[in-house]
Amino acid sequence: MEKLNFKTYTLDKSFEIKGYFSDICEELESDKAISGILSYKHDQIVLELFGSLGSLEDGLLGLVNAPEIIYGYSSDGKLLILNCYGYVFGTDHYPGFSLSKFHIKNFKIYDVYYDQLQQKIPDIINFLSDDPVIYYDFSFENIEQWVDKAIFRAGEINGELTIATNVTNYQPTKVYITNRELYLEDHAIASANDDYLNLSSKYYLRLSNQNNELEFSPCHETACQILKYIEVVSESPISFTEISFLSKYKNVDDGKRLPLIRGKYFFQHSREGKNWSKLEHKEITLNALHERFERILGHWFSKSEKLDFIINQYTKSLHSVPYIEDNLLSTIRNLEVYARSFHEKK
Structure with a gap:
């Protein structure tokens, strides 16, 4: 190990x-x-x-x-x-x-x-014990392809190929989830060894609010709903790869935050993810949606309570290989729930 x-x-x-x-x-x-x-x-x-x-x-x-x-x-x-x-x-x-x-x-x-x-x-x-959170960060499988924002750029100096980081010019997408009173923003980190032969990048999404006073459970539930949204629109199973958070900090002289308590969260889950090809889901990436993403998430969370059963059944089937009969029964149940939730006779 x-x-x-x-x-x-x-x-x-x-x-x-x-x-x-x-x-x-x-x-x-x-x-x-x-x-x-x-x-x-x-x-x-x-x-x-x-x-x-x-x-x-x-x-x-x-x-x-x-x-x-x-x-x-x-x-x-x-x-x-x-x-x-x-x-x-x-x-x-x-x-x-x-x-x-x-x-x-x-x-x-x-x-x-x-x-x-x-x-x-x-x-x-x-x-x-009160699960205090200042901010909540999470990443998941294929997040780099879903965010679709490059943090390395190629150039040429004196006829030689060069690679430079583009983190300082990184343009994050920040949206407000109204009914959760949370901000969601994407971040990226670039790293390289001394001779620049090994370049790596890390992308993650951050949940926060203006008061810096959150609790872990609502943040985690919101992150799970966002993950389910990406699973539904991509029609592919996705699992978390990292969940971290800041619980306590203090301000230092230069105005920066000094972390006093940082945390990570681990739980049992399935891992049935598949790697996306670079252009496979180009139309649903964060970069493609950009400002529209806030409106999309607003609709998603406003309807998620009524659609919860259907969403859970669908995403569950993505993480398994059900029999055809099970798929048929699941589809019938989903149609029945949808009809009762949105087309009830008044």
């Missing part, structure tokens, strides 16, 4: 995080915390602890209850908040210790600037 760190953890990679864990956040700074390994794969997240938490066995179901939330402190100083399924799915006993395994629904990992915060870990976790 590839060795990664906070910066390189993404939803499309598998990785392990070693650290100490407890269901009581005050114990993370004590010797009561239990060492363990959190293993992430897109379709399964498992926490293995070399010991047992204060869990109780359910006499009726024969299961071992687990806390809903487990806190962690990684070997490189990152904070973890894990949401569990509520039971231990495996226990083993070895001479000197026991091994407990937990299925994890999702988790957040935080990069904390402890020196600037000067707070104890329980106080930081208590602050994060």
Whole structure:
């Protein structure tokens, strides 16, 4: 398994995080915390602890209850908040210790600037329990093709080919999602090694508002709806590749923000995406839609509640290979829901 760190953890990679864990956040700074390994794969997240938490066995179901939330402190100083399924799915006993395994629904990992915060870990976790977000960034498969804005440009100097970055002249598209009271804006980052033999780019979308006071859940739900829109118009499955956010910052002398708490979010999901060819969806790219995109998103979110069932059924079928009979039944159900939602007799 590839060795990664906070910066390189993404939803499309598998990785392990070693650290100490407890269901009581005050114990993370004590010797009561239990060492363990959190293993992430897109379709399964498992926490293995070399010991047992204060869990109780359910006499009726024969299961071992687990806390809903487990806190962690990684070997490189990152904070973890894990949401569990509520039971231990495996226990083993070895001479000197026991091994407990937990299925994890999702988790957040935080990069904390402890020196600037000067707070104890329980106080930081208590602050994060409200899921505060200053902004929410997300990227997904084929985002570079969907944004369709080049950040490298070719030129010629003294008869030799040159490649230069075009980030300073990058023209973002910023739209306002009225019924969510959120701004959506695309960003791009270019990087190159010392000899410019290896060029790379990164695109992402950012959700924010004027007050810099958001919560994670509404932002994530909005991002999921945007992803579903792109899936519907492109008729292809798309999965998130990275979700990151800023939870706390402070202003420094030059007017810039110093991040104090940054986070990333991981959850179980399918990955059935297909690479787009460069010209395959040219007419639906952000660059092509530009100013029209705000109006399109406005209609999408205003109708999404009524169309939610149909959209979910359709996008679900994109991520699987259903039988023809299932496709037919799904189409009939969708037509029935559409008729009841938009053509009811008054």
